[in-house]
Amino acid sequence: MPTAVQQLMSSPPVTCATGASLAEATSLMHERQIGSVVVTEGAAVVGILTERDLLRAAAGRADPTGEPVHRWMTARPDVLRSDEEVGAAWSGLTHHHYRHLPVVDGGGVVGVVSLRDLLAVAQIRPAEEAGGALPRGLEGVVVAETSVGDVRGREGFHHYRQYPAVELAARRSLEDVWQLLFDGALPDRTASARFCGEVAAQRELPPGLAALLPSVARLGGPLDALRTGVSLLGAELGWRPSHDIGPDELRAQALRLCAVVPTLLAAAHRLRHGLDPVPPRADLPTAANYLWMLRGEEAPAAHVRAVEQYLVLTIDHGFNASTFTGRVITSTGADLAAAVCGAVxxxxxxxxxxxxxxALDMLDAIATPDRAEGWIRxxxxxxxxxxxxxxxxxxxxxxxSVFLRGVARSLGGPLVDLAERVEATAVGVLADLKPDRRLYTNVExxxxxxLGTCGIPRELFTPTFAASRTIGWAAHVMEQAADNRLIRPAARYTGPPPPEAVPPA
Ligand SMILES: CC(C)(COP(=O)(O)OP(=O)(O)OC[C@H]1O[C@@H](n2cnc3c(N)ncnc32)[C@H](O)[C@@H]1OP(=O)(O)O)[C@@H](O)C(=O)NCCC(=O)NCCS
Structure with a gap:
């Protein structure tokens, strides 16, 4: 295993001058398949520009050809010497949450070390993950293998299959990403159109569920209706245990489920508010149809695209609690509806x-940016x-969150201004009050x-999240079922020492 930085750094480093444009730096990164460019003035290192900086620049709507790198780079970055031990690189990167550090020798830059380089070679683990202590909440514990997607928390990176999720949100439709998750590849135009047709044809609620939904919808909130509705759907369509069916049958059920969920949510919402459900339209893509069924009128294109991008971004996110729940249930051989009810x-x-x-309730309570600091403290x-x-x-x-901030900005409006000012204040206050934590905005x-700006009612925020996540859950259910072993971990017993005689009643 390498012990010195020079043994694992990427060398020679890719550099650019301070005046280079973001577009030039981006094409260098793409050409060389790297995540950062060292910014130099003569021989001296003056900064480092990373993919994360590019993401910020994109979210800030910077013009890539006109913006010089020095506006977006991290100036005066910490550097390593090539003879330093790997441990120094590890603590430099993890302590400050950097993802890349330039390596300097004799006044000039000779390489770059990335967190990815370290993770690739290392048996090194963050201290809190090492040793026999059981991590609370299973933090950092690997419990399965998956090719659906992953999250790299320290890098701030999230991908579906091999593609960055934010790029998929920027460039592809929800249905294309749905197909990527179900079948492992992005479709071409013909396959995409075929898949959209298949989805559109399966949106109707089956008659038994449609008949029961008015009572279900009035009994509880929209997530209760979703959970109960998914259970009814599985029962009505006679879904058998995943243990007893093949992959094609399971995929067909998964497609039906994901196509029906938006219809179920929209119908339950309208019924709860005393309105008749609006039937789905087969000529609209999923996001547009969802807004149509909620409102009974076509939504503006900007709202449709913003909601679609939100849905793409939330389809899957590593081994989060609901995905894990769905996989645990599937590992027992139970049917798809059981797994998704548990996940919901x-x-x-x-x-x-x-x-x-x-989060929106909080913005309401804060009301004006000047009240943010006091309220949060x-x-x-x-x-x-x-x-x-x-x-x-x-x-x-x-x-x-970075991507959605950009989407929110493009939609504009007073809520967006208030949110950005509250975000800045909250990040500062949390850094002050919890200095050893790194607390930033999450997706929510x-x-x-x-979602609020696009006219989706607050009570439907989490259900809307569930509508896209159902696609991710279904992909995980199919993956689990395809190569299943019962998930049955152990717990450390900490109660009074047994055996103790049972006292007489
Ligand atoms: C999402 C969340 C549960 C993850 O937290 P976690 O990894 O389990 O972190 P912990 O609960 O162990 O908290 C770690 C510390 O950070 C603090 N912290 C974490 N999130 C915080 C927040 N949103 N506000 C204030 N303090 C927070 C905790 O109070 C704790 O501080 P302490 O050690 O001084 O008591 C947590 O950040 C949270 O509750 N956020 C608010 C709810 C939310 O936004 N949920 C949506 C998630 S996508």
Whole structure:
């Protein structure tokens, strides 16, 4: 195993001058398949520009050809010497949450070390993951293998299959990404049109579910209706245990489920508010049809695209609690509806999917930017969580939040201005009050702002999240079923020592 930085650094480093444009730096990164460019003036290192900086620049709507790199780079970055030990690189990167460090020798830059280089070679683990202590909440514990997607928390990177999720959100439709998750590849135009047709043909609620939905919808909230509706769907369509069916049957059920969920949510919402359901339209893509069924009128194109991008960004996100729940249930051989009902239950908790409406409630309570600091200090002082901030995996910017901030800006409006000012204040206050934590906005903060601006009622924020996540859950259910072994971990017993004689009644 390499012991010195020079043994694992990428060398020679890719450099550019301070005056180079973002576009020039981006094409260097693409050409060389690297995640950063060292910015130099003569021989001296003056900065480093990373993919994360490019993402910020894109979110800030910077013109890539006109913007010089020095505006977006991290200036005067920490550097390593090539003879330093790998451990120094590890602590430099992890302590400061950097992802790349230039390596300098004799006054000139000779290489770059990335977190990825370190992880590739290392048996090194963060201290909190080492040793025999059981990580609370299974943090960092690998419990399965998956090719659906992953999250790299320290890098602020999130991908579906091999593609960055934010790029998919920027460039592809929800249905294309759905197909990527179900079948492993992005479709070409013909396959895409065929898949859209297949989805559109399966949106109707089956008659038994449609007949029961008015009672279900009036009994509880939209997530209750979703959970119960999915259970009814599986029962009515006679879904058998995943253990007893083949992959084609399971995929067909998964497609039906994901096509029906938006219809179920929209119909339940309207029924709950005393309105008749609006039937789905086969001529509209999923996001446009969802807004149509909610409102009974076509939504503006900007709203449709913003909601679609939100849906793409939230399809999957590593081994989060609901995905894990769905896989555990599937590992017992239970049917798809059982797995998704369990996953919806896990998602409904405020520490997982239940935060976006709370983030907007917070913005309402704060009302004006000047009240933000006092409000947030008081809330944290009381021990409350600031909703939409912090993440189990991301200890840096959540890439979904960066992207959605850009979407929110493009939609504009007073809510967006207030949200950005509150975000800046909250990040500062949390850094001050919890200096050893890295608390930034998570997906839910700007999700609430985007969905709210697009006219989706708050009570439907988490259900809308569930509509896209159902696609991710289904992909995981299919993956689990295809190569299944019962998930049955162990717990460390900490109660009074047994055996103790049972006292007489
Ligand atoms: C998402 C979340 C559950 C992940 O947290 P986690 O990894 O389990 O972190 P912990 O609960 O162990 O908290 C670690 C510390 O950070 C603090 N913290 C984490 N998120 C915080 C937040 N949003 N506001 C205030 N403090 C927060 C905790 O109070 C704790 O501080 P302490 O050690 O001084 O008590 C957490 O950040 C949270 O509750 N956020 C608010 C809810 C939310 O936005 N949920 C949507 C998630 S996508």
């Amino acid at each position: 239950g896990a998602l409904s908790g405020p520490l997982h999917g239940g935060a976006p409406s709370r 008081e809330a944290v002082g009381r021990g409350d969580r600031i909703m939409g901030f912090g993440h189990r995996v991301y200890k840096t910017d959540d890439p979904r 903060f700007f999700a609430g702002v985007v």
